[in-house]
Amino acid sequence: MDFPHVSGSLGIVHPLCIERGRNAEVWDEQGRHYIDFIGGIGVLNLGHGHPAVVEAVKAQVETLMHSAFNALPHRGYLEVAEALDRFVPVDYPLSCMLTNSGAEATENALKIARGATGRQAVIAFDDGFHGRTLAALNLNGKVKPYKHRLGALPGPVFHLPFPSRDSSVSADEAMAALTRLFEVEVPSDEVAAIIVEPVQGEGGFRLLDAGFAARLRSLCDEHGIVLILDEIQSGFGRTGERFAFSHLGIEPDLLLMGKSMAAGLPLAAVAGRASLMDGLPRGGLGGTYSGNAVACAAARTVMDLMDEARLRQWGEAFEAAIVTAHGDWRERFPMVGAMTGIGAMRGIVFEDTEHATGAEHLAALLTAAREAGVLLMPSGRQRNVLRLLAPLTIESEAMDEGLLRITRALETLAP
Numbered sequence: 001m002d003f004p005h006v007s008g009s010l011g012i013v014h015p016l017c018i019e020r021g022r023n024a025e026v027w028d029e030q031g032r033h034y035i036d037f038i039g040g041i042g043v044l045n046l047g048h049g050h051p052a053v054v055e056a057v058k059a060q061v062e063t064l065m066h067s068a069f070n071a072l073p074h075r076g077y078l079e080v081a082e083a084l085d086r087f088v089p090v091d092y093p094l095s096c097m098l099t100n101s102g103a104e105a106t107e108n109a110l111k112i113a114r115g116a117t118g119r120q121a122v123i124a125f126d127d128g129f130h131g132r133t134l135a136a137l138n139l140n141g142k143v144k145p146y147k148h149r150l151g152a153l154p155g156p157v158f159h160l161p162f163p164s165r166d167s168s169v170s171a172d173e174a175m176a177a178l179t180r181l182f183e184v185e186v187p188s189d190e191v192a193a194i195i196v197e198p199v200q201g202e203g204g205f206r207l208l209d210a211g212f213a214a215r216l217r218s219l220c221d222e223h224g225i226v227l228i229l230d231e232i233q234s235g236f237g238r239t240g241e242r243f244a245f246s247h248l249g250i251e252p253d254l255l256l257m258g259k260s261m262a263a264g265l266p267l268a269a270v271a272g273r274a275s276l277m278d279g280l281p282r283g284g285l286g287g288t289y290s291g292n293a294v295a296c297a298a299a300r301t302v303m304d305l306m307d308e309a310r311l312r313q314w315g316e317a318f319e320a321a322i323v324t325a326h327g328d329w330r331e332r333f334p335m336v337g338a339m340t341g342i343g344a345m346r347g348i349v350f351e352d353t354e355h356a357t358g359a360e361h362l363a364a365l366l367t368a369a370r371e372a373g374v375l376l377m378p379s380g381r382q383r384n385v386l387r388l389l390a391p392l393t394i395e396s397e398a399m400d401e402g403l404l405r406i407t408r409a410l411e412t413l414a415p
């Protein structure tokens, strides 16, 4: 399928056009049915068209569609701010600003960290992903396609290897790289912020080493550096907890949220300590659409629906199904390698074999799976990690059917 009037620089994964969706299932314009393991790239943890969200959105559309919060505050924004204070498990009172997208949240977090510290440098991680706007993309730990051909980008930004049981980098190696950075590249008192994903999304669903996370936390405290945790993909229940930082035992100074926050409506947020959030002059933060009333109505409903018990239950059911399927695939198919991630945020590494690279195997699987009626998405620096982002609310029959279709697709691949 061609899209002649759409920029060819958009990298479209599946050449089809979706018409409607219900929970974990979608139908294209030809009426073909698919099980959706992409979930709007992590936006649909509560599935397509969750009835409670649809109802809240309809009611809001009929009451107030928009008010530019900077000019004329509205109740929805205030309620989301209060709900976030209850929903985000940190020990301090939370202050926030709402944005339209994850990248915009990243950009604003950089402004907030600069404003609060009077410093400019930022440390990010190899294979990390924080958005596609100019400052955000310079934080991404991957050149192609994000930074290629763009020239000078807003800096200074430095990258460290990402320590994880899902990569070959240990906590000690990453700490040594950080020590070297402070000695060779940039003094610690010029660093405004360190930004990291507790579980890398684009980078291949890799869990940050918990010991390293603790060392990072104390190092930031010691040097007055703002620790920004980007949970735009890992937050809102994806890992079985509200936020993945709970698995690591640390708290952020600033937290980035987005994607599943408003179940499909464009809404994201930067939230954190008021002492940081209040650091810029009045008017230094804002935006015409940020915190749109309809998106706020969706977000309030999402937070009501995601109570602790349900999240754990959904996360455990999802994880159990994937772990079992992965065990079976790994025994049967030579290109299927290790499983990455945690909870319901799981990736499957595709290995090189004598016939093809892991990335080629995964690309072939994406096509075969689509033909078998299931939609999949790659991740990882080499595009060789299958990321499974079906809604947490997926019915067990749909999950079984989806996994069966993936198995059938795997059976068609050359070893």
Ligand SMILES: Cc1ncc(COP(=O)(O)O)c(C=O)c1O
Pocket: 041, 101, 102, 103, 104, 106, 129, 130, 131, 132, 197, 201, 202, 230, 231, 232, 233, 234, 258, 259, 268
């Ligand atoms: C961890 C992370 N941060 C930031 C972003 C950027 O969010 P958006 O696409 O809403 O700008 C993404 C998007 O994939 C993400 O996964």
